[in-house]
Amino acid sequence: MCGICGIYNARSGEPVSTATIDTMIRLIAHRGPDDRGVHLAGPLGLGFARLSIIDLSGGHQPMCNETGDVWIVFNGEIWNYKELRKELQERGHIFQTNSDTETIVHAYEEYGVDCIARLHGMFGLALWDGPRHRLLLARDKAGKKPLYYTNLNGNIIFGSEIKAVLGHPQVKREVDVQAMADFLSVRYVPAPATLFKNIAKIKPGHWILFENGQMREECYWDFSFKATEQRPMADYVAGIKQHVQRAVEERMMADVPVGAMLSGGVDSSIIAGIMSRCTNQKVKTFSVGFDQPEYSELPYARMVANHFGTDHHELVVSSADLTQYWPLLTWHRDEPVSEPSDLGVYLISKLARQHVKVVLSGEGADELFAGYPKYVVDWMARYYHILPAALRDQAIQPLLERLPYSMRKLKIAARNLSQPAPQRWMNWFGIFNGPLKEQLLTPATKAMIDLDASREFQHWLLHNPQRDALSSMLYLDTKIWLPDNLLMKGDKMTMAASLESRIPMLDYKLIEYAASIPSQAKIKGLKTKYLLKQAFADFLPTEILTRKKMGFNVPTGIWFREGQRDLISNLLLSERTHSRGFFQRDYIQKIMQDHLAGKTNYQAQIFTLASLELWFRVFIDTPTLEMPQGSMETFLAEEQAIVSAH
Structure with a gap:
């Protein structure tokens, strides 16, 4: 496992700065503390931080073929590399190492871009074809490993983490307001967007090719629940x-x-x-x-x-x-x-x-x-929708809304059942949707965005519709919820x-x-x-x-009412948070009061807002891109002093 980064100045043709690549590697050095490597060739620069797992002595990267015209930086593992290696050796390829990385280089020589579909593993990789002036970025089928990039006026900057991309001096740290609104809905940002304006992540099972000033994207792998087989x-x-x-x-x-x-x-x-x-x-x-x-x-x-x-x-x-x-x-x-x-x-x-x-x-x-309870509840939704609309809307829904705090999960389920798909499927793990989102956002923010965060959900199903509701939920969760969260x-x-x-x-x-x-x-x-x-x-x-499924639940609701009560309140109700202009301060104050009083469980909403505000303070407000030091209290105090000084 490693960290990769790089620059391809396709438009400007300027030589890549050693200092810039070094900065990008430093920002992701935690991903690979065992070794580092750099390859510079005019407008191309590749950087690598290695965590040695396979072929400890021979897997140094960036790695090239025998002639030095095809180079790779690769983060991940390829499970079928020995089979591919044998196949390629039989076709005349000569290997210098025992690493899975070298197998990808030779597979590209043999099969071109189609080699990506042959890889069985987890990976984010960048491959440079010198003779063709071609840069290939690819992500594994399920999206286990991340890969980000930005197209800066025709020049490509990429990395295993966003902070590596931000390490380039010309990449600005700006919030994407639409992505922020989507994050509030589902507590993550669906690909290809990120919370940073103009920085994207490659979708799972996709590759992107930059060649001759053009960008081409392809989905090289997908799956479907349509072709089911009836067996015992x-x-x-x-x-x-x-x-x-x-x-x-x-x-x-x-x-x-x-x-x-x-x-x-x-x-x-x-x-x-x-x-x-x-x-x-x-x-x-x-x-x-x-x-x-x-x-x-x-x-x-x-x-x-x-x-x-x-x-x-x-x-x-x-x-x-x-x-x-x-x-x-x-x-x-x-x-x-x-x-x-x-x-x-x-x-x-x-x-x-x-x-x-x-x-x-x-x-x-x-x-x-x-495996989630939502699948069972949604599976039964078809019976709920058989009921007359008047009975659902005027009798059942109001009754469920009056249920006590201890039955909050049933209330959430009831609200979701009344929603159409795919909004209903999106909302099962949702945070701020419907009335909650309407009340949270200021009019100015709502005027800038699409309030419906189900666009990517609809996109996936449009291109690969499934046979029934459960199959659609499982497909969407595998394509969006899993890789993006x-x-x-x-x-x-x-x-x-x-x-x-x-x-x-x-x-x-x-x-x-x-x-x-x-x-x-x-x-x-x-x-x-x-x-x-x-x-x-x-x-x-x-x-x-x-045993009953618990999930990885954390007692933040209790923590927010007890030890972190003042800290969270001071963070979310601060003048700095309010001055961003995105959220209604009165509404945030209301949900905090209701949560602290035990009237409604808003722990997920409070955690989401606090996390977002911390992100602003770590990445947007500070003048330099540096890892925060110390506790939350210490960081907030020091960060406030730095911002005030500037």
Whole structure:
């Protein structure tokens, strides 16, 4: 795992500055502390920071072919590189290293841009074809690794993280107001946009080619739920088990120690269990809990660790940790911290890095096998919409809105059921939508934007419509929610600790197989993730299979009412926040009062607004692009002094 960056002055033809490339590498050095490399050739500059995982002595980058006219910087791992290497050697290619990186260079020589579709792995890469004056940027099929770029008057600047792009002296740090409004709706920014004006991220399964002053984008891989296959349930179960087993075994490939993130949920428990059966050594597992016992999954994680005999490590996170690390998490995220769970992922990654360089984690299974409660509720929405509209709108909805605070999740479900798709699907994990967004934004802000944040949802379904509502939800979550939020969190928080994270459940063959299973086989009654649990029913402890899904919940609602009460209030109700002109101060004050009084649970809305304001202070307000130091209180005080001085 590494960090890559580069510049191609296609329009100006100016030589790339060594100092600029060095700055860009420095800003992402945490992604690769083991080695660094630079290649400069007139208008082209490539930079690289390496975390050595495979071929420790021979994988230095930037790397080129034998003649030195094709160069690559590559972040990630290619699981099928040995098969590709053998194929290419049979075609006459001569290899100098044992790295997967060199395989990509020769594959490009042999197959051109089509080589990207042959890569089975996780990656963000940049490939320079000197004779053709061609720059190719590509991202893996599922979008596990990020890659950003900007087109600056025909000159291309790119990097594994936005801050590398911002390291170029001509790239401005400006907010994209539409992207900000979308972030408020779904707590992330759907690709290709970012929160920075004129900086984009490459979509999963896409490549972009810059050649002869033109930019061409292509989706080289997609999947669909339309071509389902009716088979006995036992066949589905056997197929899932086979694919998951293979995916985990492939991702144990490394020349350094490999461990596992273990939450105590079904997905991470399956992965830790398979790993423990694939090695004679104890697998190192890592778990994080919280100082509020009802939010902590540590007892379940210990149960799994004992069941499989792993070498288990854990830590407990408190409110003080969020105060301490929130500015730093914002820096590493490049955008606002979308969820409080970023804190747990970052701290457990720091702990894991003391023992291993690589971890396997369980993201993706919920989106493939219908693991969230929203899938079951939405699956039943068809019965709700059979009811007469008058009964729904005049009787049921008002009754549900009067439910007490303790039944807030049912109220959220009721509100969503009344919405049309795809707005309904977008809103399941939404934050500020409908009336909440209308009341939050100032008239001037609303005049600048499209209030409906479901554009990318509609775009994906327009180009690849699915066979039913559940399939559409699973497809959209795999294409948007996962790469733009969960996978982004996993990449940024683990790489902040110089740790590589691998995700077996998002193996592209497993994705395609799951998509071939009909929707009615994935949900049984009110049971979520039914088939995956059946596949490993004889493998996991019964308590793990039957436990209620918790998700990675963080007790911010309690923290905001207690230890962080004044801090959050001072941040969101400050004159600086108000002076931005985006939000109605009276409305923010109202939702904070209602939350602190326990009338309504606005913890997600408050966290989102606080994260956004911190992002402004880390990236927009400050005159220099530097990692924030100290706690939230310290950072805010120091940052205020710096801004005042300028």
